[in-house]
Amino acid sequence: MNAGRYSYLTHLECARCGRRHEADRYVGLCEECTSPLVARYDLENLRAEVSREELAGRRWELWRYHELLPVAAPEAEQKLGEVVTPMLRMRRYADQLGLEELWVKDESATPTSTFKARGAAVGVSRAAELGVRRIAMPTNGNAGAAWASYAARAGLSALIVMPADAPMITRAECLSAGAELYLVDGVISDAGAMVAQAVADGDWVDVATLKEPNRIEGKKTMGLEIVEQLGWTLPDVVVYPTGGGVGLIGIHKAIAELLELGWVQGEMPRFVAVQSDGCAPIVRAFERQEATSTFFADSRTVAFGINVPKPLGDFMVLDTLYSTKGTAVAVSDDALLSELRVLGASEGLFVCPEGAAAMVAVRQLCSDGWIASHERVVVLNTGAGIKYPECVNTDLPVLDAGAALPIAEAR
Amino acid sequence: MNAGRYSYLTHLECARCGRRHEADRYVGLCEECTSPLVARYDLENLRAEVSREELAGRRWELWRYHELLPVAAPEAEQKLGEVVTPMLRMRRYADQLGLEELWVKDESATPTSTFKARGAAVGVSRAAELGVRRIAMPTNGNAGAAWASYAARAGLSALIVMPADAPMITRAECLSAGAELYLVDGVISDAGAMVAQAVADGDWVDVATLKEPNRIEGKKTMGLEIVEQLGWTLPDVVVYPTGGGVGLIGIHKAIAELLELGWVQGEMPRFVAVQSDGCAPIVRAFERQEATSTFFADSRTVAFGINVPKPLGDFMVLDTLYSTKGTAVAVSDDALLSELRVLGASEGLFVCPEGAAAMVAVRQLCSDGWIASHERVVVLNTGAGIKYPECVNTDLPVLDAGAALPIAEAR
Numbered sequence: 001m002n003a004g005r006y007s008y009l010t011h012l013e014c015a016r017c018g019r020r021h022e023a024d025r026y027v028g029l030c031e032e033c034t035s036p037l038v039a040r041y042d043l044e045n046l047r048a049e050v051s052r053e054e055l056a057g058r059r060w061e062l063w064r065y066h067e068l069l070p071v072a073a074p075e076a077e078q079k080l081g082e083v084v085t086p087m088l089r090m091r092r093y094a095d096q097l098g099l100e101e102l103w104v105k106d107e108s109a110t111p112t113s114t115f116k117a118r119g120a121a122v123g124v125s126r127a128a129e130l131g132v133r134r135i136a137m138p139t140n141g142n143a144g145a146a147w148a149s150y151a152a153r154a155g156l157s158a159l160i161v162m163p164a165d166a167p168m169i170t171r172a173e174c175l176s177a178g179a180e181l182y183l184v185d186g187v188i189s190d191a192g193a194m195v196a197q198a199v200a201d202g203d204w205v206d207v208a209t210l211k212e213p214n215r216i217e218g219k220k221t222m223g224l225e226i227v228e229q230l231g232w233t234l235p236d237v238v239v240y241p242t243g244g245g246v247g248l249i250g251i252h253k254a255i256a257e258l259l260e261l262g263w264v265q266g267e268m269p270r271f272v273a274v275q276s277d278g279c280a281p282i283v284r285a286f287e288r289q290e291a292t293s294t295f296f297a298d299s300r301t302v303a304f305g306i307n308v309p310k311p312l313g314d315f316m317v318l319d320t321l322y323s324t325k326g327t328a329v330a331v332s333d334d335a336l337l338s339e340l341r342v343l344g345a346s347e348g349l350f351v352c353p354e355g356a357a358a359m360v361a362v363r364q365l366c367s368d369g370w371i372a373s374h375e376r377v378v379v380l381n382t383g384a385g386i387k388y389p390e391c392v393n394t395d396l397p398v399l400d401a402g403a404a405l406p407i408a409e410a411r
Numbered sequence: 412m413n414a415g416r417y418s419y420l421t422h423l424e425c426a427r428c429g430r431r432h433e434a435d436r437y438v439g440l441c442e443e444c445t446s447p448l449v450a451r452y453d454l455e456n457l458r459a460e461v462s463r464e465e466l467a468g469r470r471w472e473l474w475r476y477h478e479l480l481p482v483a484a485p486e487a488e489q490k491l492g493e494v495v496t497p498m499l500r501m502r503r504y505a506d507q508l509g510l511e512e513l514w515v516k517d518e519s520a521t522p523t524s525t526f527k528a529r530g531a532a533v534g535v536s537r538a539a540e541l542g543v544r545r546i547a548m549p550t551n552g553n554a555g556a557a558w559a560s561y562a563a564r565a566g567l568s569a570l571i572v573m574p575a576d577a578p579m580i581t582r583a584e585c586l587s588a589g590a591e592l593y594l595v596d597g598v599i600s601d602a603g604a605m606v607a608q609a610v611a612d613g614d615w616v617d618v619a620t621l622k623e624p625n626r627i628e629g630k631k632t633m634g635l636e637i638v639e640q641l642g643w644t645l646p647d648v649v650v651y652p653t654g655g656g657v658g659l660i661g662i663h664k665a666i667a668e669l670l671e672l673g674w675v676q677g678e679m680p681r682f683v684a685v686q687s688d689g690c691a692p693i694v695r696a697f698e699r700q701e702a703t704s705t706f707f708a709d710s711r712t713v714a715f716g717i718n719v720p721k722p723l724g725d726f727m728v729l730d731t732l733y734s735t736k737g738t739a740v741a742v743s744d745d746a747l748l749s750e751l752r753v754l755g756a757s758e759g760l761f762v763c764p765e766g767a768a769a770m771v772a773v774r775q776l777c778s779d780g781w782i783a784s785h786e787r788v789v790v791l792n793t794g795a796g797i798k799y800p801e802c803v804n805t806d807l808p809v810l811d812a813g814a815a816l817p818i819a820e821a822r
Contacts, residue, residue: 060471060495080759081497081517084471088492092566106492109520112761113797152759155503161816164809172803176796178756186812198816345589348491348563350523385587386524386798392583398575401597405572405609 008046009070012037012213015316023070026130028205028212036313037213038253039070043260052232052263060084062118062221068257069122070217076129078154080111082121085222087229087378093346097366101376103235104349105226107383112146112173114305114352114383115222115247120146122218123207128154136204138162138191140243140304141170142383147207148179159204161191167304169387187299188308209244210312219247223254226378227264234266236375239362241354241382242273242282242328243306245317251380252320269378271326273317274361276301276333281310282317286328291315302333302391303353305382327370329361336360340391353391355381419457420481423448423624426727434481437541439616439623447724448624449664450481454671463643463674471495473529473632479668480533481628487540489565491522493532496633498640498789504757508777512787514646515760516637518794523557523584525716525763525794526633526658531557533629534618539565547615549573549602551654551715552581553794558618559590570615572602578715580798598710599719620655621723630658634665637789638675645677647786650773652765652793653684653693653739654717656728662791663731680789682737684728685772687712687744692721693728697739702726713744713802714764716793738781742771750774751802764802766792 012021014030015038021027023039030037046067058064062082063074071077086106094102107115124147127135135151136159137144144160151158158179162170163186174181184191192208199206209215227234234255240248248271258264273282279299285292293314299307311317321328333353340356343349351359358379365371385391399405423432425441426449432438434450441448457478469475473493474485482488497517505513521528535558538546546562547570548555555571562569569590573581574597585592595602603619610617620626638645645666651659659682669675684693690710696703704725710718722728732739744764751767754760762770769790776782796802810816 056468079497079499081499081520083494083497083520086490086492086494088490108522108524109492109494111519113519113524113795149759149761152756154759159816159818168805169797169800171805171807172800173761173797175803175805176752176755176761177759178752180818181807182816183807183809184812184814185809190812193813194810194816198818202818341587341589344587345563348560348565348588350560350584350587384524384797386580386584386795389580389583392586394579394582394586396582396592396594398594398596399605401595401601402604403595405570405593405605407570407591407609407613 006066006074007070007072008041008043008067009039010042011040013040026127026132026205036210039213039217041068041257043257047261062121065221065224068224070126070214071122071129076125078121078125078128078150080121080149080153082111082117083109084225085109087226088349090347093343096346097363098373099366099371099377100374102362103378104381105222105378106349106381108381112142112149113387114142114146115219116143116146118218118221119143119215119246120150120218123147123212123214124150124154124156126214127205127207127212128156132205133157134204135207136195136199137207138188138195140188140307141166142305142387145170145173148174148177151179152177159195159198161194163187163191167387189310209246216246216250216253219250220254222247222380223251224258226251227255227258232264234264235269235378237272237371237377238269239272239274239358239377239379241303241306241358241380242275242317243308244311245273245282245313247380247382248273248320249313249316268324271320271324272361272365273321273328274358275306275328275330276303276357277330278333279307279309280330282314283328283330285314285318286321291318303336303357305352305354306357329364331357331360337391339363340385350385351381352383352385353388354383417477417485418481418483419452419454419478420450421453422451424451437538437543437616447621450624450628452479452668454668458672473532476632476635479635481537481625482533482540487536489532489536489539489561491532491560491564493522493528494520495636496520498637499760501758504754507757508774509784510777510782510788511785513773514789515792516633516789517760517792519792523553523560524798525553525557526630527554527557529629529632530554530626530657531561531629534558534623534625535561535565535567537625538616538618538623539567543616544568545615546618547606547610548618549599549606551599551718552577553716553798556581556584559585559588562590563588570609572605574598574602578798600721620657627657627661627664630661631665633658633791634662635669637662638666638669643675645675646680646789648683648782648788649680650683650685650769650788650790652714652717652769652791653686653728654719655722656684656693656724658791658793659684659731660724660727679735682731682735683772683776684732684739685769686717686739686741687714687768688741689744690718690720691741693725694739694741696725696729697732702729714747714768716763716765717768740772740775742768746771748802751796761796762792763794763796764799765794766790
């Protein structure tokens with residue numbers, strides 16, 4: 001009876017208390033306990049009515065998985081070019097680590113050049129479809145850029161608050177998209193409090209991380225794509241640079257849904273949450289085997305996207321690590337800046353510092369045997385290196401026109 | 412008898428004197444007159460042996476057009492994720508111009524986030540396939556970043572020389588990819604002379620614009636994609652921000668080949684070359700109906716990618732404009748910086764200044780009637796706006812943490 005449904009979304013479920021909410025009106029947080037909501041689908045009927053082979057003829061964009069996304073109709077999809085991002089096999093670099101099969105899922109190709117576009121594409125599309133006209137959010141930069149862009153595409157107003165030391169490029173993106181942008185002398189939690197106050201005083205909808213349910217669904221598409229790009233098979237290990245952790249939660253949810261659908265068989269991969277040792281609340285909690293994290297004071301790292309001192313979804317991230325026999329690793333800024341150059345010179349891929357952090361973790365986990373050489377590893381590079389040009393020292397001497405190049409000396 | 416050939420390349424032909432060169436060894440310029448070489452294919456047999464329907468099942472990347480590319484074998488393709496880039500319909504913005512059907516071919520999604528990746532992907536792959544191990548080139552930034560990245564991917568050495576005032580981000584990209592990078596106090600022609608000297612003194616191969624034939628072939632894929640993405644039909648007008656002009660030459664070549672193959676029917680589109688009024692050699696030559704351009708002294712524009720005072724392929728660009736009943740338009744930096752913001756706020760797309768220049772040209776050509784309201788227009792956005800963050804003024808006041816957002820005043 002559900003044949004031909006575009007989305008198989010049924011309801012939203014509270015991640016803490018389990019309360020069910022209807023999905024056909026906009027709701028951000030659980031109305032019982034104000035916890036994050038999770039989208040649920042009619043997987044039983046989807047399994048009966050659609051086979052994964054039907055995807056073959058569809059566009060190579062994240063919307064190809066529309067049955068597993070919350071947007072109810074194709075005309076509500078706001079598009080800025082959400083291509084299925086490349087899975088790049090790293091052979092030369094993997095050889096250095098003694099690893100047979102290493103893949104980078106490279107999110108550079110997304111609109112606004114980070115994985116944040118996925119959450120924004122699905123989040124804005126669904127919010128607009130349900131009648132939302134004005135969105136507000138705090139950001140460390142990239143999420144604000146993505147949501148501001150999709151808001152403009154959808155004709156919505158956007159209010160963005162970011163720390164003054166967030167990446168400068170993301171300011172330009174928010175302003176280019178016509179968003180109302182404010183800078184704060186503080187961290188993302190300060191920005192979040194200021195947004196919450198504006199939301200309380202006005203008619204904005206707060207779309208901060210996990211304050212609405214559709215960002216997870218957008219990020220889930222990374223997991224759907226990884227599995228399809230591996231020929232509907234599973235990796236052994238997924239390594240994810242973890243700030244808010246929504247991508248990790250989303251990839252895990254994607255694979256759980258695909259397993260339940262029977263679109264893939266096998267073992268759930270082990271998940272690795274990678275943080276900076278300048279901001280490692282998940283790693284600390286994991287080491288103590290705790291269910292939630294503690295605020296990480298005075299956090300600081302060049303990998304700005306993972307500078308999240310107390311992720312709202314910490315309990316979901318930690319649960320994923322425990323249930324998949326995963327782990328959590330903190331790396332130093334020095335190590336990640338160095339790894340960024342090693343990977344770039346080996347493979348030509350300029351990753352973001354968060355992606356470089358994940359590479360350091362892979363190196364460490366291979367070295368200490370947690371990852372075995374025959375295992376198939378997928379690392380998320382969550383954004384383009386060009387959004388963080390300060391990660392490479394570009395201070396070079398300037399030659400006069402006509403000068404001979406000092407090539408011999410440089411060798 | 413050619414059935415199953417991966418590439419239908421037959422030979423290289425001099426664009427000036429017509430001399431034929433064999434394609435199975437590396438050759439950069441015509442050995443008769445040192446003019447640019449153009450790749451030629453066995454279109455007659457390709458037409459008989461392959462139908463465009465065979466492409467349907469192939470990967471959504473530029474290599475799907477391998478019969479029309481020079482790389483002889485799939486294992487020689489160096490890949491960093493050359494997705495077919497999005498064609499984005501601009502409805503809200505087109506309404507402002509009184510235009511029914513406006514598409515932006517958005518090159519942001521390419522590796523290194525500009526269209527230069529196409530030339531580099533095909534150019535490096537083919538050079539490496541023919542035994543080249545060391546490449547050298549002058550650049551205004553983005554081409555160097557792209558070629559350095561693909562060189563690293565292929566395991567080649569790269570020597571790059573760029574003006575000291577080229578976009579800072581592209582320095583970081585070259586260095587990240589392990590290239591030998593030099594900065595010069597001068598323009599791209601100064602860099603070119605220094606590269607030529609290094610090539611004469613050493614064992615580098617000069618892969619500067621039009622000094623090797625495969626960059627055109629890579630850029631040709633923009634044209635192949637546009638036609639396929641329009642359902643194997645042709646646009647009426649193609650608007651292209653023109654520096655060296657290789658992209659324009661390539662798109663025209665692509666459509667000519669598709670017409671000859673019978674994969675598309677109809678009229679060749681009219682081509683529009685867009686330049687900055689601070690560097691407009693093609694526009695000046697077009698106004699005088701000349702066959703070649705004159706060096707444009709003291710050139711200067713924020714659209715750094717089109718700051719090319721004397722393009723080597725000027726005669727090919729001008730010939731395309733004349734033969735297609737096209738035109739050439741110069742726009743001011745002020746106009747393009749303003750248009751960049753208008754487009755961003757209307758559609759959420761942050762274009763590069765070169766793309767913004769093309770948008771200004773569309774607005775002018777619609778306004779003066781050269782483009783009719785019912786015509787189907789494709790504009791090339793040659794790169795991501797984030798590579799030029801200085802195009803948006805991001806100087807904002809910084810609020811104290813906890814301050815109320817001054818929303819009322821901002822309205």
